[in-house]
Amino acid sequence: MIRTLRQLWRSVGFRLAFYYGLLVAITMLAALAIVYMQTVGVLQQRMVRQVSASMQQLMVRYDARGADGVAGEIGYALADGRNSDNEIYLLTDREGRKLAGNLDQIPSMAPDAGDGVHRRVVRSGQSAIGYIVMKHLPDGGLLVVGHDLRDQESIESLVASASAAAGIVAVLLLIGGTFVFRQELERSVGAVRRTAARIAAGELQERVEPSGEEDEFALLEHDINAMLDRIQSLMDGVRHVSDTIAHNLRTPLTRVLVRLRAAEQGLGADDPQREAVATAIRELEELAVVFEKLLQIAEVEAGARRQQFAQVALHVIADDVAELYEAVAEMRNITLLRDPADMAFALGDRDLLAGAAANLLDNALKYAGDSATVRIGTHTVDGRAQLFVQDNGPGVPPAEFERIGVRFHRLDRSTPGHGLGLASVQAVVALHGGRLQLGDAAPGLRVCIDLPVAGD
Known part of the structure; x- marks a missing residue:
């Protein structure tokens, strides 16, 4: 799973689509957050204004008719049927006895001077969270005015649920849009990429098929x-x-x-x-x-011989090349080993691959030095057919690896040659869609022809 996600993330189309979708999702979530905050804010302000207005009205009635007038006004407010389920009232005397209202007991202490707080209250036998304002009266009594928050919490929960649902939809749109955008981009860019790959493989006549769209x-x-x-x-x-x-x-x-x-x-x-x-x-x-x-x-x-490709046994080529150079190795007192001799099959041109293997072995025998040991081996590793030549001679500095195979480049000018042997090997390997790998054999040099197995 993690590997798949990493492969997706390497795609430029996927990253662009993800960033675009993420920007859209953030914009949508920000808009939903603003709507939520505005909705909740309006409800909160409306409630605060209602409680404050009710408190002011009752204080005016208290100034005009005293505690009895306030008790009558509270009774009327609770009986008029308007917001009676949400209204909170309590009027007590100086001893704390209830004179009017729907609270069963005095709430926990809250600041005076009209500041509203959220408190848990018991109203008509039921516990609830309410927004209340408490006012101490001149005669020592206490006036409590508030609003039950259950309905407001329900509305807030409804808005939050709607926002969450919209957020989920936004995320789904982000995921779906990302893959749709990536597929569309891959459809357009993929044609160019596939054509470029075929041209790199030698099919120079290939062209990008027109999509028929004007974009x-x-x-x-x-x-x-x-x-x-x-x-x-x-x-x-x-x-x-x-x-x-x-x-x-x-x-x-x-x-x-x-x-x-x-x-x-x-x-x-x-x-x-x-x-x-x-x-x-x-x-x-x-x-x-x-x-x-x-x-x-x-x-x-130029890829002119690609049409002649067929299944080739690299181990048979290695056997033939080793036998061909056996006399040369013996004359130079070099030990020539055919190891390992595992079977390896690749799709290609047998003559070109045989010539490349002969070039590698000829170079090894030429530069390894007398009394050296040279191995030519074949095997299949991780689904790749490999033919390699390895010696224990003086080797090549790793800094020179990148220059090996450049036309006319020679490390040892004293040895006869033209600097074209490895260049031709590079060309043959590239024609077969393979890789020419060089490594330090410590001591010596290892040169490996790595090709896709036949049928890949």
Whole structure:
């Protein structure tokens, strides 16, 4: 549950919808709170005014006719049928004897001078909370005027219940609106995201399908499609130029090599020019190899061979590559181990993956040093097929991990090479939707091709 909520929270659409819904809910709850406070406040003020007016009226009657006049007025007020269920009256003499009213006993002490307080009282045999004002009369008696709060509390409870119900509705609207808003945003943004993923996988012809609506997302989709058209046009132009250059250079290189080899054969063994011609031939052959690798990398990065993907047994590839390089390892006094040899299957191009594995093993044998131990292993970990090559040689500083695989970047310039081997491996792994992982083997280097298993 917590993991699901964390995944939802990572969604920008969910967070925006949540913040918007939360703002709406807070606004609604604030409005309900204002309505509640205003309603309760009006009822409270009305009650206070009624009690104060009744107290003033009774004090005027007391000034005119004394305690008997007040007792008569109280009796009339309780008998007139208007608010009789809520009115509270009590008139006592100086000894505390009840002269008139509906209170059974004098409430607990309350401040004089007309200040109203809330007290529990016993009225007509029933206990209740009331708002009362107590006034000591000049003859020593006590006058109590008040209002039963039961009806007001009922009204307040009704308003509070209505506010709570409205609050629950607001929260439900918040939750429902959040998911609806997120789904709508995902529908619009998801098409762009899925198209971008397919393009990143090499399907450069993909475009965002128009939604048919005239909104901001439709304008974004149009702009993205226009940008993709422009990018594809530029890439096609660059690819055409690079292919033309490579092929146009390959042909004259081949001709030069043929002529140099013919010239070399025509020179005598002691001819001083023979060594210069041989050196030129080697340099041109290395240049041809560079062109071939660059063309291969360009072809892989363009995704041209994706249609040839099928289930590939990585453990069989590792077996074949280990057998191929066994003689090289023995010649360099390197121990080559095939461990672990677990089965691992991935979806891909067997020739490309075999070439990538051969590149990794060739680099390990080249840089691990004499008397080193090199392992090539295969296994399946957490639903991922892995083929790795590990050695116990000098290794690579972790700071250089990010630069490994950059074209023409070489850590050891003294060792023959062109700096394109790992670049081609990177391109092959990316074509297969995998990851090239580098790690410190302590000592040595571990390079792992991590691919989705076949069927994922």
